[in-house]
Amino acid sequence: MRRVAIFISGGGSNMVALADSMTGDHPARPVLVLSNTDGARGLEKARARGIPTAVVDHRPFGEDRPAFEAEITRHLTAHDVDLIALAGFMWVLTGGFTGAWEGRMLNIHPSLLPKYRGLHTHARALQAGDTEAGCTVHEVTADLDDGPILGQARVPILEGDTPETLAARVLEQEHKLYPAVLRRFASGDRRMLQLP
Ligand code: GRF
Numbered sequence: 001m002r003r004v005a006i007f008i009s010g011g012g013s014n015m016v017a018l019a020d021s022m023t024g025d026h027p028a029r030p031v032l033v034l035s036n037t038d039g040a041r042g043l044e045k046a047r048a049r050g051i052p053t054a055v056v057d058h059r060p061f062g063e064d065r066p067a068f069e070a071e072i073t074r075h076l077t078a079h080d081v082d083l084i085a086l087a088g089f090m091w092v093l094t095g096g097f098t099g100a101w102e103g104r105m106l107n108i109h110p111s112l113l114p115k116y117r118g119l120h121t122h123a124r125a126l127q128a129g130d131t132e133a134g135c136t137v138h139e140v141t142a143d144l145d146d147g148p149i150l151g152q153a154r155v156p157i158l159e160g161d162t163p164e165t166l167a168a169r170v171l172e173q174e175h176k177l178y179p180a181v182l183r184r185f186a187s188g189d190r191r192m193l194q195l196p
Contacts (some may be wrong), residue, residue: 002028002186005081007089008035012042013171014087014108014178019049021179028186032079034072036091052079058091069097085182086140095142105140106185108178110170112136112152117145122163122170133157133166135174137181137193151181151193 004022006015012033019030033046038055046053054075061068076084086107098105111121113136125133134154141147153173157166177195184193 002082003031003080004028004083004085004182004186005032005034005076005079006030006046006085006087008033008040008042008087009037009090010040010042010088012040012045012088014174015042015085016045016049017175017179018085018087018182019046019051021183026183026186028083028182032075032081034075036089042088065094066096069094072097073100083182083186084140085178087178092144093140098140098142102141103139106137106150106178106182107140107145107147108174109136109138109145110167110174112154113138113145113149120163122166125157126161126163126166131157133170135170135177137178148190149192150185150190151177151195153177153195 006018008015015033022029030051032054033043033051034054034056035043036056036058043053056068056071058068082104084101084105111125112134116124122133132154134152136149137151138149139147153176155169155173173195181193
């Protein structure tokens with residue numbers, strides 16, 4: 001059984017989708033939900049599911065990112081974590097940390113990578129006049145929103161879409177794609193998954 005830590009910073013809807021998928025014959029279980037802010041609304045949802053939580057606030061560490069990451073590592077070790085799933089974790093990890101977890105850390109990004117790395121993906125897709133958008137699950141490497149792609153889900157962009165309506169349509173797909181990819185990944189299958 002693979003032991004999964006899910007990192008969040010916000011509402012945690014992807015964390016909930018992942019955590020709720022890891023039951024029965026699933027090859028993994030959620031053992032820790034970690035946030036870099038105690039304001040993450042997802043922490044409450046994790047607690048309600050009986051999943052241990054940890055908050056490692058980045059602010060007291062200032063520029064000392066390795067010290068921040070050492071504190072995260074302390075929690076990962078304490079919970080004997082095998083895999084990390086970043087799920088709306090809005091904090092960039094250093095190459096030291098991503099290198100240590102390479103091949104064992106996933107992220108979901110709300111665009112069809114390699115398009116639109118970084119923030120404001122939906123506004124950028126609309127501005128570019130794209131006809132479709134989507135989300136990507138990828139392995140995390142030192143470069144932001146890069147790394148081997150494990151799965152993508154596409155949605156149409158509709159007339160009258162705003163960043164908010166598009167984000168909601170993509171988020172629905174995130175909740176399908178991420179659990180499906182994690183399940184495959186935890187069982188050693190790294191082939192790319194295309195949804196729908
Ligand atoms: C998702 O759109 C994710 O792709 C992005 O941040 C959002 C997190 O939402 N990076 P939630 O916290 O999972 O609800």
